[in-house]
Amino acid sequence: YLTINKIAMEDIFVTDPEKSRYTIAGDLNASAKITDLDNNYIVNCIADIDRFYVNGDNLQHLDIESNWSSERNLLNLDLAIVTNNKCTAHGIGGYDIKNSNFNIYFDIDSLSVGFLNHYLKSPIKHISGTTSGNLQLEGILPDINLNARLALNRSPFSVRQTMVDYVFIGGDSIILSPTDMEFRNLRFVDKYGNKGEFFGHISHNMFTGLNLNLGFRTDDLLVLETTETVSPTYYGTIYADGLLSVAGRTSNIKLQIDATARPNTIFNILPMGKGDMRENSYIKFASSSEK
Numbered sequence: 065y066l067t068i069n070k071i072a073m074e075d076i077f078v079t080d081p082e083k084s085r086y087t088i089a090g091d092l093n094a095s096a097k098i099t100d101l102d103n104n105y106i107v108n109c110i111a112d113i114d115r116f117y118v119n120g121d122n123l124q125h126l127d128i129e130s131n132w133s134s135e136r137n138l139l140n141l142d143l144a145i146v147t148n149n150k151c152t153a154h155g156i157g158g159y160d161i162k163n164s165n166f167n168i169y170f171d172i173d174s175l176s177v178g179f180l181n182h183y184l185k186s187p188i189k190h191i192s193g194t195t196s197g198n199l200q201l202e203g204i205l206p207d208i209n210l211n212a213r214l215a216l217n218r219s220p221f222s223v224r225q226t227m228v229d230y231v232f233i234g235g236d237s238i239i240l241s242p243t244d245m246e247f248r249n250l251r252f253v254d255k256y257g258n259k260g261e262f263f264g265h266i267s268h269n270m271f272t273g274l275n276l277n278l279g280f281r282t283d284d285l286l287v288l289e290t291t292e293t294v295s296p297t298y299y300g301t302i303y304a305d306g307l308l309s310v311a312g313r314t315s316n317i318k319l320q321i322d323a324t325a326r327p328n329t330i331f332n333i334l335p336m337g338k339g340d341m342r343e344n345s346y347i348k349f350a351s352s353s354e355k
Contacts, residue, residue: 068094073113085271086182086208089117090126105134116145121178123147137161141168147176153199166208170199177219180238183245183271193219197237207270212240216250223280225310225319227290230254235261242270247278254286258303276317280308284326292332300331 071092094111111128125146132139143155152175157168174194181191199212219232236248245266253259264278280287288302306323325331 066094066096066098068092068111087117087119090115094128107132119179119182121176121181123152123176123179132161143168143170145175150174152176152194157201164205165203166205167202168200170201172197172199172214174217177214177216183268183274184266189222189224191219191221193217193232195219195238209242209270210240211242212238214238214240221252223310225317226288226308227294228254228286228288230260232262243267256286258285259283260285274314276310276312276314278310282306282308282323287321287323288331296334298331298333300329302329302331303327304329
């Protein structure tokens with residue numbers, strides 16, 4: 065028998081939280097039994113990770129059952145993420161030891177979506193709530209690929225550039241791949257219950273070098289809520305019908321609002337001549353013929 069108590073996952077998966085594609089933390093406990101059957105060694109292991117964090121999101125607990133035989137040299141895995149005494153993700157798969165290759169498929173039911181903040185931190189300030197769907201981890205360590213199709217349950221989030229809080233209430237899905245995050249017609253509401261739709265893509269290279277092409281379709285929706293302290297060049301409260309787009313690389317985000325203002329809109333621009341305003345890279349005046 066072999067017993068392991070409270071091994072820090074941070075010491076096994078040593079990563080830079082700002083640059084890594086994923087981070088894992090928690091306390092690993094395990095017990096293993098080794099059996100010799102005619103020189104075919106079989107290892108059965110039961111393990112768990114307390115204080116289980118993925119990308120800084122507390123998923124609470126991970127249960128692991130595994131078995132390995134020297135004849136097949138394949139580690140079979142059965143995983144369960146347990147949050148608030150409920151199994152929120154169940155994964156089955158294996159680890160090919162010879163080729164260092166993982167392939168695990170998860171069924172997800174009300175799993176916390178906080179782990180997505182690691183990938184969405186430029187356009188979205190914070191997303192919480194839960195998601196359901198399926199997720200696959202596959203690839204050669206340490207470059208694990210993530211593929212998923214997830215439906216958001218009621219999930220609050222904020223748009224970083226506009227300082228507005230919303231709540232996802234349904235829609236199609238989020239599709240994740242090693243090169244793309246696709247958002248398919250996700251419905252959301254502002255704090256007054258006005259509705260909008262979120263769609264678009266974030267292309268990336270294994271979740272690095274993000275390039276945004278996102279859209280928000282609005283109907284009398286709160287689309288801007290900034291103050292002079294936060295944004296001295298332009299600030300205010302805007303309710304609008306139309307389209308708001310966020311595009312470009314994370315180091316050079318372009319925000320464009322093509323919309324009609326609705327009642328109760330108050331928008332302030334730093335006083336300057338109209339000619340000066342036309343030289344500004346992020347504000348453009350449009351004539352009636354240009355709309």
